[in-house]
Every structure is written in structure tokens, then in C-alpha cells.
Amino acid sequence: MATINKLKSFIKEKQLLSTADKVLLAVSGGKDSMLMACLFHDLGYQCIVAHCNFQLRAEESDLDEALVRQYAEELGYPFFVKRFDTEKYAKKHKESIQMAARTLRYAWFEELKLAEGCTVICIAQHLNDHIETALLNLTRSTGLQGLLGISPRREDIVRPLLCLTAEEVEKTVAEYNVPYRDDQSNFSTKYARNKVRLEIIPKFEEIQPEFKAIMIQNIKHFEDSYSFIKKQVNAIREQVFQKEENRILINKAALAPHISDSYLLFELFKPYDFNREILIDLQDCLDREMGQVFQSSSHELLLDRDKLILRPRASVGKLEIKIEQGTKVVDLGNAELALQPGSIDYRNKEKHQVDVDAELLIYPLVIRNWREGDVFVPFGMIGRKKLSDFFIQQKINRFEKERVAILLNGNGEIVWIINHRLDNRYKVTENTKKVLTLVYK
Incomplete structure (x- = not known):
């Protein structure tokens, strides 16, 4: 009972789960994950069991799957299995077998979680894994954050067994008579984590017998x-x-x-x-x-x-919209342009609203992104100016320029740099008989 009470207290202290959660248990068949399934059953959580068969160890992989299936049925948990061609995936994506298995595993867990209405995914890593991760991160450029080891919860991934040492797991598995299978690859030092666990940590323990306990203090x-x-x-x-x-x-x-x-x-x-x-x-x-x-x-x-x-980071969408005569509103995605009859009294004092001489317009009009080489005649001036020079003078930065749209007449001339400046050729004059008001919102 000591172990289950310790787990219960850890879950509460770290706020890992609530009784309302539906839990996806990632169970490989090893003693850690099989114990997790057993303890969660005794704690009364609503769970499903998910098993990945990476098909890397021939018959051994199938025996793992059979054991997890049988134990899930004994506990009364729905069982789900996914078989992966891990070697093919690793080769295609030029990844190590370990990295490929990790990618495939977590992608499927997330997919299954959503399909089955689960709220969290539980992974059975314990305190020794915590220490191994911190030591492994010393070989990488992770900084201080890497020395924190494994987080008990990151988004919807929960690691409830981080309150238990490997020795406590082993003792509790024997006490509860939990079935499990050892993955022989866990004893091969060709993998970095195994080398840390089997060779490096024992060397530290020769220097300091309480090394694991001290490492836990250091991590804190x-x-x-x-x-x-x-x-x-x-x-x-x-x-x-x-x-x-x-x-x-x-x-x-x-x-x-x-x-x-x-x-x-x-x-x-x-x-x-x-x-x-x-x-x-x-x-x-x-x-x-x-x-x-x-x-x-x-x-x-x-x-x-x-x-x-x-x-x-976001690619700027290409804008090209035709406006037929009689159109009242144009959807620009994150804004809109209203076209309405106007009065001759308006003098174009607002950037977001201009009056143009409607009789000079040739339909269809076009709204598009500005382009290098575009020129116009700024309102109140006579000569032409490049839009790029106009942007510099108006202190419009590179990011803002990407969002600038222009209204073109049917003859290809710029009518309005929308929300910035009217072209002088289309302003309302004393000779104007019909006005179109353009409002950018």
C-alpha cells in the first residue's frame, strides 16, 4: 500500500490528473508500464491501454503484444494496438530507430487520445529515468533547463511514476505479482541511455554510494x-x-x-x-x-x-480580387472595402476613406498586393513616384509593406494605395459629377 499511497500523493501534489480524466496508458509490456496499469486500476481511473508493436524483435515483439492484451483484459481496460514498420520509416526519414519509434509512438498516442476522448497520455518513466535524462543532457547543448530531467507533466503527457525509483518499481511488481517481459535491447550498451544506466551511473556509485539520491537533490x-x-x-x-x-x-x-x-x-x-x-x-x-x-x-x-x-512566420497570401461595377463590399480576409455613393464635399483627409471621381473608373477594378516597380501620382502632387520610395518616406517598414494592397483601375493605373494615399489623377475636382466613396475597415 505504501507505493500506491505515494503515487496518489504525487499525482495530487503535481496536479497531474483528476478523477474526471479519461487516461490513455502507454503500456509496452515492461515492468514499469505494466505496474502503472495495475496501480491505475487500483486507484479507479477510467483508462484505455495503448500498445505499440514496432516489429523490431520478431516473435519477441508479438509476445509483448500478447501479454499486454491479456493483462488489459484482466484489468477490464479496452486494448488498442498499432503495428509499425519502424525500420522502413527510419530509413525513409533518415532517423535512428529510436527516434523513429518515438515519433511514431507519440503521433499515434495523440491520434488515439482524440479518437477515444481521453484527456491525458500516461508514460511510465520513473526516477531513475529522470536521473539518466539529466546526465544525458550534459552531453547536449541544453543549458540549465536540460538538467531538470523529465517534467512530470508537459501539455497532455503525464509521467506519474516519477515519484518511484527503479528499485521501488521492481519491489512493487513482485509484491503485486504483476506480469511483465524484459526487452533485451534494454541491456545493450549500444544505446546511449543504456550506457548511462549500465556503465556510467555504477561508476558514480563507486565514488558516492548515495549518488542517485544526491542527483535527485541536485535536480531539485x-x-x-x-x-x-x-x-x-x-x-x-x-x-x-x-x-x-x-x-x-x-x-x-x-x-x-x-x-x-x-x-x-x-x-x-x-x-x-x-x-x-x-x-x-x-x-x-x-x-x-x-x-x-x-x-x-x-x-x-x-x-x-x-x-x-x-x-x-507566415507566408503573405497573394491578393488579386476583381471588382465589378455595382459591388458594395469586398472581403479582403482580415478587412473589408466598402464602395458607396459619395458627396462632392469630401476632401480626402482620412487614410482609410477616400472619394474618387466615379466617371474615371473602368471596370472591373482590381485589388492586388503592391509590386516592385509600381508607380503612382501621390494626392496633391503632379509627378510620378515609385511606391517603394513612398514607403521609405512614410517610414513604412518591411512587415507593413507586405500587407499593403492597391486598387487598380481597369486601365492598369493605381487609384488608391489602400489605407495610405489616393492617386491624384482620381481625386474629386470641380468638374466631378459623380463620386464613389471607398472605405477601408
């Missing part, structure tokens, strides 16, 4: 340190990063006191997936190269005059 210290750092970073980010619609504005002057601190800069931009190399370039260019864009896997950052503009 790392967690406390990282939590403190996150609070400081979040406070600075809230001061410097200002949200505006679907983008973030970062005042250069506010960022300047922190720009030389490479670690802090990395933590500030970590939620947006910028790596250290890109941020080093940002440090070098911050005060010198306006208009430069830095990209991560998910976001892009524009250096503007007095600020940085951060937004999710």
Missing part, C-alpha cells in the same frame, strides 16, 4: 534555480515586449540595457525559438542595420528604426 536545486531565473526573465519580458494584435513590439531603448547579456537575451527570446547564433547576430546589428530580418523556425524579427517587430 536546478529546478529552483531555473524557476527563479524564469521569474526574473518574465518580469523583464513584460516590461520590454509589448503585444499589439498578432505581433510584439520591442523598444530598442528598453532592450539596450540587456542586449550585451547573451544568456538573458537567449532566455528573453526562447519562447520564439531563436537560437544563440541568430541572437549574436542581433547583438551586432541592433544599432546599425535597419530593415534586417532574423528568422527562427516559428517567428521572424524585423529591425526597425526605434523598435524591433516580432511576429509569427
Whole structure:
């Protein structure tokens, strides 16, 4: 009963599950996951059992599947199995067998979770896995966060056995007489994790017999340190990063006191997936190269005059809409253009609303993205101007330019740089007899 009470307390302390949750149990047939199924049954959770047959060990893989199926039936849990051609997938995607199995496993778990109405996916990793992960991460460039080991919960993935050591798992399996099968690949040191478990940790234990307990304490210290750092970073980010619609504005002057601190800069931009190399370039260019864009896997950052503009990466959609005579409203996706009869008194003082001489319009009109080489005659002027030069004079940055649409007359001339400037050739004059008012919303 000690083990089940320990598990129950851990689930409550870490807020991993509620009694209302429907749980997907990932069960391989090994002692860890089979014990998890047993304990969850005794705790009364509503569960399904999911088993992956990676078909890597011939008959052994099929025997694992048969055991898990039989035990799920004994517990009264619905059983689901998925067979994968893991070697074929790994070869096709140029991944290791371990990475391919991981990718296939979690993709199927998520799919099954949704199909069966589960709320969480439980993985049977224990404290020893926690220690092994922290040690493995010392060989990778993960920073302090990598030394935290395994998180008990990340989104819908829950690891409830992180309160138990491997020794406690083994003892409880024997106590409860839980059936299981050993995967012989777990004893092969050709895999990095096995090498850590079978060779490296025993060497540390020769130096310090209480090494595992001390590592758990160290991981807790790392967690406390990282939590403190996150609070400081979040406070600075809230001061410097200002949200505006679907983008973030970062005042250069506010960022300047922190720009030389490479670690802090990395933590500030970590939620947006910028790596250290890109941020080093940002440090070098911050005060010198306006208009430069830095990209991560998910976001892009524009250096503007007095600020940085951060937004999710997204391809700009191609815009080309024909407008027939009599059209009243045009849908532009995230905005609309209204066309309505106007009065001759309006003098085009608003960017979002203009009056044009309706008799000069040749239908169909066209709305499209601006293009390099486009020219127009700005309202109030006589000579032509390139749109690119107009944008520079108006201090319209690269990101904003991508969203600029123009209204073309049927003869190909620009009528209006929408929401920016009317073409002087289409303004209302004393000779105008019919006015069309265009309103951008």
C-alpha cells in the first residue's frame, strides 16, 4: 500500500490528473508500464491501454503484444494496438530507430487520445529515468533547463511514476505479482541511455554510494534555480515586449540595457525559438542595420528604426480580387472595402476613406498586393513616384509593406494605395459629377 499511497500523493501534489480524466496508458509490456496499469486500476481511473508493436524483435515483439492484451483484459481496460514498420520509416526519414519509434509512438498516442476522448497520455518513466535524462543532457547543448530531467507533466503527457525509483518499481511488481517481459535491447550498451544506466551511473556509485539520491537533490536545486531565473526573465519580458494584435513590439531603448547579456537575451527570446547564433547576430546589428530580418523556425524579427517587430512566420497570401461595377463590399480576409455613393464635399483627409471621381473608373477594378516597380501620382502632387520610395518616406517598414494592397483601375493605373494615399489623377475636382466613396475597415 505504501507505493500506491505515494503515487496518489504525487499525482495530487503535481496536479497531474483528476478523477474526471479519461487516461490513455502507454503500456509496452515492461515492468514499469505494466505496474502503472495495475496501480491505475487500483486507484479507479477510467483508462484505455495503448500498445505499440514496432516489429523490431520478431516473435519477441508479438509476445509483448500478447501479454499486454491479456493483462488489459484482466484489468477490464479496452486494448488498442498499432503495428509499425519502424525500420522502413527510419530509413525513409533518415532517423535512428529510436527516434523513429518515438515519433511514431507519440503521433499515434495523440491520434488515439482524440479518437477515444481521453484527456491525458500516461508514460511510465520513473526516477531513475529522470536521473539518466539529466546526465544525458550534459552531453547536449541544453543549458540549465536540460538538467531538470523529465517534467512530470508537459501539455497532455503525464509521467506519474516519477515519484518511484527503479528499485521501488521492481519491489512493487513482485509484491503485486504483476506480469511483465524484459526487452533485451534494454541491456545493450549500444544505446546511449543504456550506457548511462549500465556503465556510467555504477561508476558514480563507486565514488558516492548515495549518488542517485544526491542527483535527485541536485535536480531539485536546478529546478529552483531555473524557476527563479524564469521569474526574473518574465518580469523583464513584460516590461520590454509589448503585444499589439498578432505581433510584439520591442523598444530598442528598453532592450539596450540587456542586449550585451547573451544568456538573458537567449532566455528573453526562447519562447520564439531563436537560437544563440541568430541572437549574436542581433547583438551586432541592433544599432546599425535597419530593415534586417532574423528568422527562427516559428517567428521572424524585423529591425526597425526605434523598435524591433516580432511576429509569427507566415507566408503573405497573394491578393488579386476583381471588382465589378455595382459591388458594395469586398472581403479582403482580415478587412473589408466598402464602395458607396459619395458627396462632392469630401476632401480626402482620412487614410482609410477616400472619394474618387466615379466617371474615371473602368471596370472591373482590381485589388492586388503592391509590386516592385509600381508607380503612382501621390494626392496633391503632379509627378510620378515609385511606391517603394513612398514607403521609405512614410517610414513604412518591411512587415507593413507586405500587407499593403492597391486598387487598380481597369486601365492598369493605381487609384488608391489602400489605407495610405489616393492617386491624384482620381481625386474629386470641380468638374466631378459623380463620386464613389471607398472605405477601408
